[in-house]
Amino acid sequence: MSKKNKWLSAPYLGFILCGTVIPLLAILYFALVDKNGSFTLSNLASVAEPVHLKALGLSLLLAFATTVICLLLAFPLGLLLRKSGGKKGFVIFLLILPMWMNFLLRTIAWKILLQKTGVINTILGALGLKSLDIINTPTAVVLGMVYDFLPFMILPIYNVMIKIDNSLIEAAYDLGASQARVIKDVLLPLSMPGIISGITMTFVPSMTTFAISEILGGGNISLIGNIIEGEFLRGGSRNVGSGLSMVMMVFILISMALLNKFDKNGEGTVV
Amino acid sequence: MANILELEHISKSFDGELVLDDLNLEIKENTFMTLLGPSGCGKTTTLRIIGGFTTPDTGRVLFEGRDITNLPPNKRHLNTVFQKYALFPHMNVGENIAYGLKIGGKSQSYIDSKIDYALKLVNMDGFKKRDVTQLSGGQQQRIAIARAIVNEPKVLLLDEPLGALDLKLRQDMQYELIRLKNELGITFIYVTHDQEEALTMSDTIVVMNQGYIQQMGSPENIYNEPENAFVATFIGDSNIIDSVMVRDELVRICGVNFPCVDTGFGVNKPVDVVIRPEDVVLDEAGKGQLDGVVTHLIFKGVHYEMEVMAGGFEWLVQSTVMQPVGKEVSLRVDPFNIQIMNKPESEDEEAVVVDV
Amino acid sequence: MKKVGKALYIGLIFLFLYLPIFTLIVMSFNNNERTSGIWYGFTLRWFGEIFENHDMLEALINTLVIAIVSAVIATVVGVAASVGIMAYSRRQRALVLQLTNIPLVNAEIVTAVSLMMAFAMFGISLGMGTILFSHICFCLPYVILNVLPKLRQTGTSTYEAARDLGAGPVKAFFSVVLPDIMPGVATGFLMSFTMSVDDFVITYFTRGAGINTLSTLIYSQQKRGIRASMCALSTVIFLIVLVVLLIRYFLGNRTADKTVKQ
Numbered sequence A: 001m002s003k004k005n006k007w008l009s010a011p012y013l014g015f016i017l018c019g020t021v022i023p024l025l026a027i028l029y030f031a032l033v034d035k036n037g038s039f040t041l042s043n044l045a046s047v048a049e050p051v052h053l054k055a056l057g058l059s060l061l062l063a064f065a066t067t068v069i070c071l072l073l074a075f076p077l078g079l080l081l082r083k084s085g086g087k088k089g090f091v092i093f094l095l096i097l098p099m100w101m102n103f104l105l106r107t108i109a110w111k112i113l114l115q116k117t118g119v120i121n122t123i124l125g126a127l128g129l130k131s132l133d134i135i136n137t138p139t140a141v142v143l144g145m146v147y148d149f150l151p152f153m154i155l156p157i158y159n160v161m162i163k164i165d166n167s168l169i170e171a172a173y174d175l176g177a178s179q180a181r182v183i184k185d186v187l188l189p190l191s192m193p194g195i196i197s198g199i200t201m202t203f204v205p206s207m208t209t210f211a212i213s214e215i216l217g218g219g220n221i222s223l224i225g226n227i228i229e230g231e232f233l234r235g236g237s238r239n240v241g242s243g244l245s246m247v248m249m250v251f252i253l254i255s256m257a258l259l260n261k262f263d264k265n266g267e268g269t270v271v
Numbered sequence B: 001m002a003n004i005l006e007l008e009h010i011s012k013s014f015d016g017e018l019v020l021d022d023l024n025l026e027i028k029e030n031t032f033m034t035l036l037g038p039s040g041c042g043k044t045t046t047l048r049i050i051g052g053f054t055t056p057d058t059g060r061v062l063f064e065g066r067d068i069t070n071l072p073p074n075k076r077h078l079n080t081v082f083q084k085y086a087l088f089p090h091m092n093v094g095e096n097i098a099y100g101l102k103i104g105g106k107s108q109s110y111i112d113s114k115i116d117y118a119l120k121l122v123n124m125d126g127f128k129k130r131d132v133t134q135l136s137g138g139q140q141q142r143i144a145i146a147r148a149i150v151n152e153p154k155v156l157l158l159d160e161p162l163g164a165l166d167l168k169l170r171q172d173m174q175y176e177l178i179r180l181k182n183e184l185g186i187t188f189i190y191v192t193h194d195q196e197e198a199l200t201m202s203d204t205i206v207v208m209n210q211g212y213i214q215q216m217g218s219p220e221n222i223y224n225e226p227e228n229a230f231v232a233t234f235i236g237d238s239n240i241i242d243s244v245m246v247r248d249e250l251v252r253i254c255g256v257n258f259p260c261v262d263t264g265f266g267v268n269k270p271v272d273v274v275i276r277p278e279d280v281v282l283d284e285a286g287k288g289q290l291d292g293v294v295t296h297l298i299f300k301g302v303h304y305e306m307e308v309m310a311g312g313f314e315w316l317v318q319s320t321v322m323q324p325v326g327k328e329v330s331l332r333v334d335p336f337n338i339q340i341m342n343k344p345e346s347e348d349e350e351a352v353v354v355d356v
Numbered sequence C: 001m002k003k004v005g006k007a008l009y010i011g012l013i014f015l016f017l018y019l020p021i022f023t024l025i026v027m028s029f030n031n032n033e034r035t036s037g038i039w040y041g042f043t044l045r046w047f048g049e050i051f052e053n054h055d056m057l058e059a060l061i062n063t064l065v066i067a068i069v070s071a072v073i074a075t076v077v078g079v080a081a082s083v084g085i086m087a088y089s090r091r092q093r094a095l096v097l098q099l100t101n102i103p104l105v106n107a108e109i110v111t112a113v114s115l116m117m118a119f120a121m122f123g124i125s126l127g128m129g130t131i132l133f134s135h136i137c138f139c140l141p142y143v144i145l146n147v148l149p150k151l152r153q154t155g156t157s158t159y160e161a162a163r164d165l166g167a168g169p170v171k172a173f174f175s176v177v178l179p180d181i182m183p184g185v186a187t188g189f190l191m192s193f194t195m196s197v198d199d200f201v202i203t204y205f206t207r208g209a210g211i212n213t214l215s216t217l218i219y220s221q222q223k224r225g226i227r228a229s230m231c232a233l234s235t236v237i238f239l240i241v242l243v244v245l246l247i248r249y250f251l252g253n254r255t256a257d258k259t260v261k262q
Helices: A003-031 A042-048 A050-084 A088-100 A103-114 A119-126 A138-161 A166-174 A179-208 A211-217 A224-233 A238-268 B043-051 B093-103 B108-121 B137-149 B167-184 B195-201 B219-224 B229-234 C002-027 C045-049 C054-086 C090-105 C108-121 C128-154 C157-164 C169-198 C201-206 C214-221 C228-250 C254-259
Strands: B003-014 B017-028 B032-036 B058-063 B078-081 B155-159 B187-192 B204-209 B212-217 B239-247 B250-253 B256-259 B269-275 B280-284 B290-299 B304-310 B313-319 B328-333 B339-342
Touching: A003 A042, A003 A238, A003 C054, A003 C090, A003 C108, A003 C128, A042 A050, A042 A238, A050 A138, A050 A179, A050 A224, A050 A238, A050 C002, A088 A138, A088 C002, A088 C169, A088 C228, A103 A119, A103 A138, A103 A211, A103 C002, A103 C214, A103 C228, A138 A179, A138 A211, A138 C002, A166 A179, A166 B078, A179 A224, A179 A238, A179 C108, A211 A224, A224 A238, A224 C108, A224 C201, A238 C108, B003 B043, B003 B187, B017 B043, B017 B187, B017 B212, B032 B043, B032 B195, B043 B078, B043 B155, B043 B187, B078 B137, B093 B108, B093 B137, B108 B137, B137 B167, B167 B187, B167 B195, B187 B195, B195 B219, B204 B219, B204 B229, B212 B219, B212 B229, B229 B239, B229 B269, B229 B339, B239 B313, B250 B269, B280 B304, B280 B313, B304 B328, C002 C228, C045 C228, C054 C090, C054 C128, C054 C169, C054 C214, C054 C228, C090 C128, C108 C128, C108 C201, C128 C169, C128 C201, C157 C169, C201 C214, C214 C228
Parallel strands: B032 B187, B032 B204, B078 B155, B155 B187
Antiparallel strands: B003 B017, B003 B058, B204 B212, B239 B250, B239 B269, B250 B256, B269 B339, B280 B328, B290 B304, B290 B328, B304 B313
């Protein structure tokens, strides 16, 4: 309203300072010192330990798989929902309703479903089919992550797609494009902003989760999130945990940068 | 001239509401045809059926004698200029224009020369690399036209393409479109609700209302000889007066007998009379056919517009000579400027398909 | 045939999304102390036991108190901040918005451990206070990202008109500007509340010993199996939310699609 109102944001600046800036500096500090407070790079270097390296690699792999599966499921769904012309409000309602059940509980429900004696195997057994033995494997973890983060892939894609003007699609048909070409030339590039934010919202949490891998991995699957959690809360070294957190942040930043680069390249490749 | 397009017995309803009812239309090669009517009259639906974006419930669409009713839009040899341009926002001007040619598998050199040719044609030389979202409405419109015509369609469909432009630009674009049509030598089918646009550009106007064709003819024909009250009111201003046809060539308007040129309406038959405001001549009181008093006066630039109370009817009169409010005047109408129409017996009859 | 395939695809995805929900609802009627894949018969007793399980009730109350307090504070601070940010220069605004975005794009676990380490560095012992502070911090961006666009839309003209008509600045804000940005404020509040209720990671790292929210309690039970009364409680909460959302949906409230997380 006027320049005099700037002071109204002062409490918020306080929260940014104490809740974002100082904590990030704190973790940077702890990452760079040892237990006695003297400077060291060993916390950062500890990522090279085989256990950590393996966890980081597995995290990247599972997060990548989760993101790809979510994208492959969500994009066609977006196309179908867009075409079906269903009420936008109702579709979104159906997508966010499950989130009102605690996400840990929903993940645990998968454990119940996938158990050796679980619901799915009971049904498979009754049908005389081979039992599905994926609980406590990376496959189950990926399934859980796909389940938990799929809405975050669908929502942005659907939100962007539903806004694409129908006349653009008609124009492409009018100019001779087949359905496949309309999707490739018009719908896909125009959905890119939604796809990018969907990838971000899926990749980062699945790269850094520790709860899903703990629940569906039964303690066998160690992701980088589990390692960090262990360092902080189960008698590990907070300095090592801080170091690993910094390294993980770097990996996320690199992934995001690659994604943005891909996006920019993607824009020009249509014609 | 041969028919390039024929619509036969086309009906279409949306959600149980009849939008087109047994529509028949023949479109000659190399004409500028305008579908004119108020919103909801079925003109856009007709265009979309021709373009292939809507399938009619019944009836056939023939293109050069071939049935294309069930052919998808990408297989039809006609192109559309969309109402809101529908330019692809993620492609630049050149890529937009090239799109149809790329799909057609044309060579890069052919495409490049076509782009240059089309940009010149729409006076947008040098815009090839521009971002379409940076263009003004008028420029986007030209690109949309260029994108359609590079494919060399035999028929170009235009869906209210000037609707979003301001008045001055719209008038400029009207002349551009006429020039384009003449240079390309193809058929234009143009949809609009703007009667002035239709009168300016068209070879043939099809006036539509409530899913029916009300009248089809040349602009002069439609303007001068409206066949029913709807056409008369929709095209330009007019005085539509309840009257009685006394006998051939004599009609009683507001209790006064006016000579006219129409015959065959019978004796003492109630009719509607259409008289254009510019055809009413004002004279000194007592010297004309019907005396009255000027009640309103507005200066319109080219002419004055007056309302004259005479014989119990408020006449709309346009004249370059001003008569002040309150002045007693006398009206006179040339027999050739009195258009007689049968009274509709029901609303349905008013909307009946008229033959040309 | 093609149509059937499409409907099947949409149906399967939604089945996938709702299968665990059905499972949990069924579990809350299963006559067994802890969740398992085996059906022991129908019972309603877990719904009665909701009120006898003190740990769970305490966790429920904690969850709600934390969510309400942090959503209220985040909303008040966030709205005030948005008004202030409007007065910023372009560069200042860009900087503040970048900082606002950090908790949204950063990994939750990094936000959580960084807060934890900051508390440790300043010798602040973990407890209810640290949970509240952390929740307010991660709720604030949701308020600001919903309120700021509304304020920008509203512009200064109505505020100036109110001032012109004799209203003081405070009166002008509450009588003219606030009603106008109310949908954004409400959405920001609801999103904050939702995110806080649903939060696990931040609470897990910033809580003190002995303090549980529903999320942390569930996580502590997950190895041995969730208590059936927890399923019953979740079923009740889910059904309440379902009814509220359905009423809201059928009342045609168009802001429904804005409560989408992010």
